[in-house]
Amino acid sequence: MVNNKPIGIFDSGYGGLTVFRSIFKQLPEYDYIYIGDTARAPYGNRSFQTIHQYTWECVQWLFKQGCPLVILACNTASAKALRNIQQIDLKNEDPARRVLGVIRPTAEVIGNYTQTKEIGVLGTKGTVQSGSYRMEIGNFFPDIKVHQQACPLWVPLIENGEYDKPGADYFVKQYLDQILAQSANIDTLLLGCTHYPLIEKKIKEYLPGNIQIVSQGDIVAHSLVDYLQRHPEMEQSISRNKTQRFFTTTDDTEDFDHYAELFFSSPVKSGYAEIKC
Missing domain, CATH: 3.40.50.1860 (Rossmann fold)
Structure with missing residues (x-):
């Protein structure tokens, strides 16, 4: 598998693609994999517990794809799930991996x-x-x-x-x-x-x-550049094949691709990601 250690980018739906767009513009050399949890979106009105569960399930899916670093490109997930993921879940799952937010x-x-x-x-x-x-x-x-x-x-x-x-x-x-x-x-x-x-x-x-x-797009992208400069061990672990892959948790990938293109400002061809609850 060529794209074996990509940067993972998560959002509850499409919005994170605006952040991904800025990140890719500043850091085009890395590999990326994006997942939008469109089957369970929107997250905005859900409870802390539910948002944490959904977010962590998607983060774990990205880990299984080989991501050493995941960006929660979602304000709701960053607000309601990131703290528990960083302080509790990662310690039990894999302390070497990192999950960052946008807030x-x-x-x-x-x-x-x-x-x-x-x-x-x-x-x-x-x-x-x-x-x-x-x-x-x-x-x-x-x-x-x-x-x-x-x-x-x-x-x-x-x-x-x-x-x-x-x-x-x-x-x-x-x-x-x-x-x-x-x-x-x-x-x-x-x-x-x-x-x-x-x-x-x-x-x-x-x-x-x-x-x-x-x-937030450019702000988060600049912050990621700075983070990778300050953490060379993480920067060196990320694969560099200039690839982008997109996934959605709904099986209607054509519908996802249509709307995703509006956010990403480029054509998107996605695959289906099955998230097991």
């Missing part, structure tokens, strides 16, 4: 974007309820005030291909109005869900010109 890398730099010291985080219900962004940002930038807004209808709109239609405008504006009503001093909005870059253009239409939008 901490974002929290490490988000404070550099704001002038008013007030930011807004837009995310799924699960991400917002976890309080992970407030906690992580507070660790790095204790003087920054974090406002949060759950946007539960955005992911369904995006994954059903309705995000660029006029009917989506009402829901985009509704959630933006709600977070901006929390403070007039917000000058930075973080897209705390990897799906949201697909509606970034529409979001901008309903924002004042002084508010900037920050998405």
Whole structure:
């Protein structure tokens, strides 16, 4: 098997492909394998226990494909499952493997974007309820005030291909109005869900010109570059054949490929991944 030690990238569905796209752009020499748990998506409204179970099952599947390193390119999974995976599951499964998320890398730099010291985080219900962004940002930038807004209808709109239609405008504006009503001093909005870059253009239409939008793809990619530089033993273990493989947990791979191309900005040909519960 040529692609025997790829970097694994996980998401509950399609959103992680926006992160994968940025990672591959910066690190094209490595091998990659992506799995989207579309059969059980969305994760946003599920419990901590369920999200941890689903995420860990997919991470284990990636381990079986030979991945020494897995990126949880999903904010909900990073918020609700990563801590247990890192502190408990990995110690029992294989301490040499690593699983990283997207919240901490974002929290490490988000404070550099704001002038008013007030930011807004837009995310799924699960991400917002976890309080992970407030906690992580507070660790790095204790003087920054974090406002949060759950946007539960955005992911369904995006994954059903309705995000660029006029009917989506009402829901985009509704959630933006709600977070901006929390403070007039917000000058930075973080897209705390990897799906949201697909509606970034529409979001901008309903924002004042002084508010900037920050998405995670490039931030996470830069963080991975830094991580591999600081961990040469991991960097050297990853195979380099410039390959990309895609898998979905639904047996309708053609449907997955159609929507995945919108997120990845390139054609996608996926296979079916059977996750045994």
